[in-house]
Amino acid sequence: MSKKVLIVDDDPDVRLFNTTVVEENGYTPLEARNGEEGLEMIKQDKPDLVILDVLMPKQSGIRLYRELKTNKAFQDVRVIVLSGIAKKTFLRSQRALTEFGDASVPDPEVYLEKPVEPEELAAEVKKILG
Amino acid sequence: MLSAKMNPKILLIDDEEPILRVLSMSLRSDGYEVITAQSGKEGLELFKQASPDVVLTDIRMPGMDGLEVLKQVKEIKPEAEVIIITGDGDLEAAIEALQNDASDFINKPVHDKALKVALERAQKKLAIRRQLDEYTYDLENMVKIATGEFERKSSFQAKLIRSSNDGIIATDDEWKIVIYNPGAEKIFGHPRSEVVRKIDARDLYPPEIRQLFELSAADDGSKKESAWLETFIISKDQERIPVRFSGTVLREQHAMMGSVAFFQDLREIKRLERDLLKAERLAAIGQTVSGMAHCIKNILHGFKGGSYLVNVGIDKNNTDKLKNGWQMLQRNITRTSDLVLDLLSYSKEREPEYEVCAPNTIADDVCELLKESASDYHIEIIKNYSASLGDVLMDGRTLYRSLMNLVSNAIDACIFDDSLTKKHHVQVTTALEPNGFVRFEIQDNGSGMSPEVKDKLFTSFFSTKGAKGTGLGLLVTHKLIQEHQGTIDVMSQLGKGTTFIIRLPYRRVTAE
Numbered sequence: 001m002s003k004k005v006l007i008v009d010d011d012p013d014v015r016l017f018n019t020t021v022v023e024e025n026g027y028t029p030l031e032a033r034n035g036e037e038g039l040e041m042i043k044q045d046k047p048d049l050v051i052l053d054v055l056m057p058k059q060s061g062i063r064l065y066r067e068l069k070t071n072k073a074f075q076d077v078r079v080i081v082l083s084g085i086a087k088k089t090f091l092r093s094q095r096a097l098t099e100f101g102d103a104s105v106p107d108p109e110v111y112l113e114k115p116v117e118p119e120e121l122a123a124e125v126k127k128i129l130g
Numbered sequence: 131m132l133s134a135k136m137n138p139k140i141l142l143i144d145d146e147e148p149i150l151r152v153l154s155m156s157l158r159s160d161g162y163e164v165i166t167a168q169s170g171k172e173g174l175e176l177f178k179q180a181s182p183d184v185v186l187t188d189i190r191m192p193g194m195d196g197l198e199v200l201k202q203v204k205e206i207k208p209e210a211e212v213i214i215i216t217g218d219g220d221l222e223a224a225i226e227a228l229q230n231d232a233s234d235f236i237n238k239p240v241h242d243k244a245l246k247v248a249l250e251r252a253q254k255k256l257a258i259r260r261q262l263d264e265y266t267y268d269l270e271n272m273v274k275i276a277t278g279e280f281e282r283k284s285s286f287q288a289k290l291i292r293s294s295n296d297g298i299i300a301t302d303d304e305w306k307i308v309i310y311n312p313g314a315e316k317i318f319g320h321p322r323s324e325v326v327r328k329i330d331a332r333d334l335y336p337p338e339i340r341q342l343f344e345l346s347a348a349d350d351g352s353k354k355e356s357a358w359l360e361t362f363i364i365s366k367d368q369e370r371i372p373v374r375f376s377g378t379v380l381r382e383q384h385a386m387m388g389s390v391a392f393f394q395d396l397r398e399i400k401r402l403e404r405d406l407l408k409a410e411r412l413a414a415i416g417q418t419v420s421g422m423a424h425c426i427k428n429i430l431h432g433f434k435g436g437s438y439l440v441n442v443g444i445d446k447n448n449t450d451k452l453k454n455g456w457q458m459l460q461r462n463i464t465r466t467s468d469l470v471l472d473l474l475s476y477s478k479e480r481e482p483e484y485e486v487c488a489p490n491t492i493a494d495d496v497c498e499l500l501k502e503s504a505s506d507y508h509i510e511i512i513k514n515y516s517a518s519l520g521d522v523l524m525d526g527r528t529l530y531r532s533l534m535n536l537v538s539n540a541i542d543a544c545i546f547d548d549s550l551t552k553k554h555h556v557q558v559t560t561a562l563e564p565n566g567f568v569r570f571e572i573q574d575n576g577s578g579m580s581p582e583v584k585d586k587l588f589t590s591f592f593s594t595k596g597a598k599g600t601g602l603g604l605l606v607t608h609k610l611i612q613e614h615q616g617t618i619d620v621m622s623q624l625g626k627g628t629t630f631i632i633r634l635p636y637r638r639v640t641a642e
Contacts, residue, residue, distance in 0.1 A: 013458050017435025024442060057545040084427045115430035118438040
């Protein structure tokens with residue numbers, strides 16, 4: 001059975017784009033529209049990789065990322081952050097949360113800024129999932 | 131009476147020793163302190179030493195006579211009382227003595243009663259003089275103290291006026307300038323020496339202030355002094371100087387006794403305000419640029435996604451993919467043109483184009499268009515239109531874009547709300563207000579706003595929406611509504627929801 005990739009993004013265009021890339025490269029895409037839905041699906045469907053947007057309604061990608069990195073149950077889930085906001089802005093907000101007493105989390109292994117070329121996204125997904 | 135208490139010292143001069151003895155005994159028994167001399171010369175010596183209050187002297191004496199003693203005593207101590215003892219019927223001598231300022235005369239042989247009366251009279255005069263002296267002294271002292279106090283106060287006030295940063299100008303009742311402090315010098319440019327007691331203050335003031343003063347001088351003084359007024363002073367060098375002015379006509383009873391004017395120099399404040407405005411504008415531009423860059427990045431991502439899907443569709447001969455990709459491209463073309471339109475709307479003035487339109491229909495178009503995306507998030511759109519609101523003259527495009535913006539904002543506020551229990555809704559209300567306005571109310575029970583966010587709503591390019599927001603939407607809406615002579619109000623409570631109210635002037639469609 002092919003590996004599962006969960007796409008979490010509030011923009012339907014982005015979800016359609018990303019699911020197509022994932023599908024075309026032989027993986028099974030799953031979709032969630034916000035952080036909250038995303039977390040539910042990670043628990044239920046146990047995807048191998050999450051492609052995570054940052055600014056979303058309900059739970060944001062900043063929170064979901066922390067959850068994935070601090071909860072032992074999710075330690076095998078790999079993450080690609082794909083967002084319109086700059087990497088350094090994302091890192092700054094993570095650091096701010098750490099300073100306010102949250103656990104410190106590692107930087108994302110892959111951070112892609114929108115707009116992304118389909119080939120680039122595909123390459124990163126393949127690198128992680130093999 | 132006074133005698134015992136005062137216990138005055140008496141110098142008794144007579145060449146006849148027995149008289150001296152008898153008189154001095156009698157006087158001492160009356161409580162006087164008595165010193166005696168047997169000649170005019172001796173008497174004067176004693177007078178210089180003991181400085182008695184009263185001198186009682188015989189007029190006829192060998193050597194220096196009584197008149198001479200009188201003259202010299204008066205020279206030494208004018209306030210000393212001198213009583214002359216004259217021989218019986220020696221009226222001429224008595225008159226001369228009185229002319230020389232003797233206080234009294236008594237005849238020889240000296241009767242106790244006459245002496246007593248003369249002494250009492252002398253003493254009374256002494257007492258009165260002493261009291262007068264005391265009064266005078268007190269008065270002088272009081273004047274001195276009061277003057278000192280007054281000088282201290284007036285110098286304090288003068289210093290206060292001089293050191294005030296504000297310009298202070300005071301005039302007398304004929305508008306002649308009497309006070310003109312360095313602060314006023316700085317604002318008006320005229321040196322003090324050219325102004326004080328030389329210029330009619332009204333010639334210095336701008337017409338506006340001059341008029342205020344003249345009006346105030348003409349009325350009965352019942353009106354209170356004017357509130358601060360912002361205006362400009364044209365200085366000596368023809369510079370326009372922004373000031374805040376306050377002034378009043380000074381009155382005594384009801385008559386004008388002068389006027390005073392205070393000027394605050396606003397140049398520094400205005401400069402700071404300008405700097406701040408510039409800084410804010412720069413910050414706003416920075417925020418817009420980053421907001422727009424963000425928005426454009428998302429649009430570009432959509433374009434890439436769309437063309438990728440089109441490519442996949444062509445390669446795989448998959449019509450679905452092709453169609454989806456093409457739609458994605460079209461959606462992002464729309465997003466691009468919306469963004470550009472917003473930017474243009476914001477950057478240029480636009481006159482509303484009035485046309486006959488039905489506000490309810492426009493509101494309904496907006497609601498129908500957004501209903502689908504709202505229902506994705508289980509948000510109900512409640513329509514609450516006033517049936518009595520028919521066709522009006524209005525810029526339909528302004529209304530459409532404003533409602534579009536506010537209703538999608540309301541939907542976003544529900545989507546972004548963290549509450550899991552709320553049943554979210556957006557209610558759109560239209561109404562005709564009795565005050566001649568058409569009211570549109572967009573109410574949601576979404577996330578609401580903190581006061582800080584609310585304050586920033588219309589003031590700068592500001593977005594809380596990240597990926598979706600350019601920070602332009604409300605700015606554009608605000609501008610459109612203003613151009614339409616309307617108003618926009620917002621009420622919001624964090625966690626409870628937000629209500630936006632637009633009011634546009636009601637223009638009835640006239641038959642023709």
